[in-house]
Amino acid sequence: MTRPCRSVLYIPGSRQRALEKARELACDAIIFDLEDAVAPEEKQAARLLLTGVLAGTDYGNRLKVVRINGFDSPWGREDAAALAKAVRAGTQIDAILVPKVNSPADLNAVAELAPGVPLWAMMETCQGMLNAAPIAAHPALQGMVMGTNDLAKELGARFRADRLPMQAGLGLCLLAGRAHGLMMIDGVYNAFKDEAGLRAECEQGRDMGFDGKTLIHPAQLAIANAAFAPSPEELDLARRQIAAFEAVAAEGGGVAVVDGRIVENLHIVTARALIRKAEAIGALEK
């Protein structure tokens, strides 16, 4: 996945100040939230505010994703219809994020109301995790976002630093999402003032294979951006691997050795992807 999506910031659709502030924040993507971050009595006003803001605000090269309410709520269908209308009128968004997706039928329902708009799925129910493969195969789906708070609630799991209770669900989604080339975004870290805890969780998500992390506060952006970007040491290793492998290949060989480890063609594919990712981040940050 070349499009960097290291930091994905939730912004409550009801908070005008935060919606304005986001234009200057160093996030790769924004999730404009109409679901959990908005109180029931503010839902209608938030929808109106958000569609107005999206029509008139330049968020630069940040991906713009709108999380709607579920279709089992009084607001979900109207959210999807309002976004479809805005898109027809020229508002540009990158995806609608559908909460609590249990099966492909939940995506079909949104796709019917907003045809042609790419979808992302919140993966946060036990049913959804078990159906990760058919959900990932949905033709309109381009990304999955982990909802680790709702998953913990359904599982009856405790929050642990190592996220052991989450591993089965996250792993199922990663397998399914990667099999279908989706953008894969990890869940939020609730303690938004705990920098060390956030850093550790970002590094865990990165090592598992996620592209980035959902965030709830601007103070979390720099840590996620750093964790999900290739480090100078990784880039140096990648370049040395490519050089060593090319030298061996020129002699008709297929295996190089760098820092005591074998390097084969498959490692070169990874090394080149890492360099492309760093270049894409550089271009985005210009």
Ligand SMILES: CC(C)(COP(=O)(O)OP(=O)(O)OC[C@H]1O[C@@H](n2cnc3c(N)ncnc32)[C@H](O)[C@@H]1OP(=O)(O)O)[C@@H](O)C(=O)NCCC(=O)NCCSC(=O)C[C@H](O)C(=O)O
């Ligand atoms: C957590 C917060 C309620 C804290 O808000 P606040 O008290 O206003 O924080 P600060 O005073 O420290 O804010 C400093 C400035 O930053 C702006 N701000 C704060 N948060 C955001 C944000 N998310 N995006 C953009 N800007 C933000 C403030 O406006 C201040 O600006 P300024 O006026 O210039 O000083 C708050 O951060 C918040 O509401 N966060 C989002 C919560 C949210 O979106 N929750 C839902 C998503 S998580 C979820 O649903 C989980 C998932 O579904 C699951 O199941 O796991």
Ligand SMILES: [Mg+2]
């Ligand atoms: Mg949730």
